[in-house]
Amino acid sequence: MRNARLAVVASVWQVVYGVVHVWWAVDAPQGLARESYFPGGWLPVGIAVVAFAGCGSVAVGAARGLRPAGRYAVAGLNALAGIALCAYSFLFPVMLASILFEDVTADTVTRLLASGSGAVGGVLCLALAARERRAAARACASCGRVHGRSPEHRDERSPAWAYAGAYLAVAGYLARMAVWLDAAIADTWPSAASRANGISVPAMVVFLGLMGLAGTLLPLALAHHWGRVWPAWLGPLAGRPVPRWLVLGPGLFMGGSLAAYFGVAGMSAWARGDIDGPFLTLLLELGGYTLWGIGLLVASASYFTLTKPPCPQHAVGGNGHQRRNSSRSLA
Incomplete structure (x- = not known):
């Protein structure tokens, strides 16, 4: 209804x-x-x-x-x-x-x-x-899971397609950074436009560092177990659940922004001829950003499912079933 x-x-x-x-x-x-x-x-x-x-x-x-x-x-x-x-x-x-x-x-x-x-x-x-x-799928009305087929807790392994999305994002990031590396070797970084806008080199280095985290640590955390449960080497935090939106929020935001801005706007502008430049450079830059965003969204979908709170209805049902069995055995 x-x-x-x-x-x-x-x-x-x-x-x-x-x-x-x-x-x-x-x-x-x-x-x-x-x-x-x-x-x-x-x-x-x-x-x-x-x-x-x-x-x-x-x-x-x-x-x-x-x-x-x-x-x-x-x-x-x-x-x-x-x-x-x-x-x-x-x-x-x-x-x-x-x-x-x-x-x-x-x-x-x-x-x-x-x-x-x-x-x-x-x-x-x-x-x-x-x-x-x-x-x-006759999913649970309380949590949206299909009990018996959907993951029930964050300790379960990510599906293969989540790993594929995560490593696709890393590949897209590396493709984009290949363009930056070429510019750095040719001594054309920072660009003339960046210098004209007064952007400092230290600020751009910090930006590149954050890009590196978003292109490697973030997608891997979305797929691997240590992105859902703090690893053992973190001492007091070891074994505790990672706050869900600490990883999922950036994954969705970055994934959606990159896929929309570069995948939709950038690719459309390139197809219309509004962007000029060497074919390989544009392919690595726009294509890299696009794959990066799509990969993050794919991995985020898995992370969203794996980190759902436990289903209270399913837990209560299990306890009630156990209690009924216990009563029968005592009788």
């Missing part, structure tokens, strides 16, 4: 978003600035139609009682629409931050509302996708 209510709200949201973009595609207001790096016109309308189909399928499926295979299909459709909307509207955080430093005009507000509406619509689709997947 909760899925159905959320689906109705999400469907209405997608309709409004789509109608506004139909109006803009047919008769765009004079001087309307672009809300996305992607082309406007009918593209957001098409995404809105897919999003409406996904959200509407959840509402219809809730009324008719879809089978698990149908729920998986609906979850996939909503995930696709949610990713498309979020990718199209990924400039929303940038626009939101820019109002702190720029004059707020009617055009700024319009772009902010349009991009924000797309981002909210994408999140609604992703939320419905997650709920439908849980329903299809």
Whole structure:
């Protein structure tokens, strides 16, 4: 029932978003600035139609009682629409931050509302996708796990795909740093633009150090056991759980930022010819950042599951089962 209510709200949201973009595609207001790096016109309308189909399928499926295979299909459709909307509207955080430093005009507000509406619509689709997947897998209503198949505590081993994501992120970081190393050897680092902006070399060294941590320690911590439980050599902390968001927060933030800024904006600008430079250099730089971000997001997904708090309902059920068995044996 909760899925159905959320689906109705999400469907209405997608309709409004789509109608506004139909109006803009047919008769765009004079001087309307672009809300996305992607082309406007009918593209957001098409995404809105897919999003409406996904959200509407959840509402219809809730009324008719879809089978698990149908729920998986609906979850996939909503995930696709949610990713498309979020990718199209990924400039929303940038626009939101820019109002702190720029004059707020009617055009700024319009772009902010349009991009924000797309981002909210994408999140609604992703939320419905997650709920439908849980329903299809008959996941626990209390914690979202499929008991017996999902990890129950952080001591369990990360899946192979989490390790693949972590080492993909490290590979992407190394590809990006190969460009920096080439510039350092050629004595073209720091760049002329950095010098003109007055950025000091010590500040850039500190920045490079933080990049190194985010490109090696962070992805490895997301996959390896020592990123979830403090290792033995840390003395008093040994064996204690690592605070979940100490690792997961930077992983999601860095992963999302790199994948969106370089994977979506950077690659789009390169494809349009807006960025000039040697092919190999751009491939290593933009491609490295993109793989780095994607790898972090993949490893973060595993970390998110492995570090969930224990399921109280499952624990109580286990204790109750044990108590019933004990009573029978005494009888």
